[in-house]
Amino acid sequence: MGSGATWGLLAATFTASFVEFVEALTIVVAMGATRSWRSALAGSAVALAALAILTAVAGYALVSWLPRSALELVVGALLLILGLQWLRKAILRSAGLKALHDENEIYRAEVAAARAAGEEQRLGLDWFSFVVSCKGVFLEGAEVVFIVITFGVNAHDVPLAAAGATAAFAVVVAIGAIAHRPLARVPENTLKYTVGILLATFGTFWSVEGLGVFRPGSADLEWPGGDWSLLALLVVWIVVSRVLVRVLPSIADRGVAAVAAS
Amino acid sequence: MSLSSALRGFGRFWLDFVVGDDWKIAAAVVLSLLVGVALTLSAATGADWLAPAIGAIVILVFVVEMVIDVRGS
Numbered sequence: 001m002g003s004g005a006t007w008g009l010l011a012a013t014f015t016a017s018f019v020e021f022v023e024a025l026t027i028v029v030a031m032g033a034t035r036s037w038r039s040a041l042a043g044s045a046v047a048l049a050a051l052a053i054l055t056a057v058a059g060y061a062l063v064s065w066l067p068r069s070a071l072e073l074v075v076g077a078l079l080l081i082l083g084l085q086w087l088r089k090a091i092l093r094s095a096g097l098k099a100l101h102d103e104n105e106i107y108r109a110e111v112a113a114a115r116a117a118g119e120e121q122r123l124g125l126d127w128f129s130f131v132v133s134c135k136g137v138f139l140e141g142a143e144v145v146f147i148v149i150t151f152g153v154n155a156h157d158v159p160l161a162a163a164g165a166t167a168a169f170a171v172v173v174a175i176g177a178i179a180h181r182p183l184a185r186v187p188e189n190t191l192k193y194t195v196g197i198l199l200a201t202f203g204t205f206w207s208v209e210g211l212g213v214f215r216p217g218s219a220d221l222e223w224p225g226g227d228w229s230l231l232a233l234l235v236v237w238i239v240v241s242r243v244l245v246r247v248l249p250s251i252a253d254r255g256v257a258a259v260a261a262s
Numbered sequence: 263m264s265l266s267s268a269l270r271g272f273g274r275f276w277l278d279f280v281v282g283d284d285w286k287i288a289a290a291v292v293l294s295l296l297v298g299v300a301l302t303l304s305a306a307t308g309a310d311w312l313a314p315a316i317g318a319i320v321i322l323v324f325v326v327e328m329v330i331d332v333r334g335s
C-alpha cells in the first residue's frame with residue numbers, strides 16, 4: 001500500500017470513528033450527569049466487551065470465508081451505502097435543505113428522558129443509565145468496528161485502521177474528561193461531510209475492484225494508476241458534492257413552485 | 263423476551279445498520295453495481311476503461327437520486 005493510501009486509511013478511520021465516539025459520549029455524559037456515573041460507565045464497559053467479541057468473530061469470518069474480490073465487493077458496497085448516506089445528509093444540510101445536526105438537542109432529549117424515567121435498581125446499578133449507555137456505546141461502536149474491519153482487511157492493514165480508531169477514541173475521551181459536557185463545539189456536520197467523502201471514495205474504489213469476482217479467475221478490476229486512482233476519486237466526489245450543494249436549492253425551489261402552480 | 267422477538271430485533275438492527283435511514287441510497291448503490299456486473303460480464307478482460315466507467319455510473323446514479331429526492335420533497 002502506498003503512503004497516500006496509508007494516510008487515507010488512517011484519516012478515514014480516525015474521522016469516521018471520531019464522529020461515532022462523539023455521539024456515544026453525548027449519550028453516556030447525559031446519563032452520567034443526570035443519573036449515575038457508575039451505572040453509565042458500567043453500561044459502556046459491558047458494551048465495549050461485547051464489541052471486542054463481535055470484532056474478533058466478524059474479523060475471522062470475513063477473512064476466512066470470502067475470496068478477496070468478493071470481500072472487496074461486499075464491504076465496498078456497504079461502505080458506499082454508509083458513506084453516501086452521510087454525504088447525502090451533509091449535502092442537504094450545507095444546501096440549507098435540512099436542519100443541522102445538533103448534539104446539544106440530542107443531549108437535552110437524553111436528559112429529559114433520563115429525568116422522566118423511573119428509579120429501577122438492578123445489580124446495584126441505576127438500570128436506565130446502564131441500559132441506555134450500553135445500547136448507545138454498542139450501536140455507535142458497532143459502526144466503528146465495521147469501518148475498522150472493512151478498511152483494515154481491504155487495505156491489508158488492520159492494525160493501522162485500528163490505530164486510527166483508537167486515536168479517535170483517546171481524543172474524544174480526553175475532550176469528554178476535560179469538557180464534561182455535550183460536545184456541541186465539535187463541528188459535526190463538517191466532520192460528517194468529510195467522512196462521507198472518504199467513505200464514498202474508498203467504497204467506490206473497492207466495490208468496483210471487487211466486481212472482478214464475476215470475471216474468469218476472479219481477478220480484481222484494475223483502476224488506472226492503482227491506488228493513485230483514490231486521489232482522483234476523492235477530487236471527483238468533492239467536486240460533485242460541492243456542485244450539488246450549489247444546485248439543489250434551486251431544484252427544490254422549482255419543485256415547490258411547480259406544486260404551487262398545479 | 264421470546265426468541266422470535268429477539269431474532270426480529272437482531273434482524274431489524276442489521277437491516278437498519280446496512281440500509282440506514284434512506285433506503286433509496288442503498289437501492290442506488292445496488293442498481294449501479296448491477297450495471298457494473300453487466301458491464302464486467304460483457305467487456306473484454308483487461309479493458310482499461312471498465313473501472314472508471316463503473317465508478318462514473320456510481321456517481322451519476324447518486325446525483326440522479328439526490329435530484330429526484332429533492333424534487334419530491
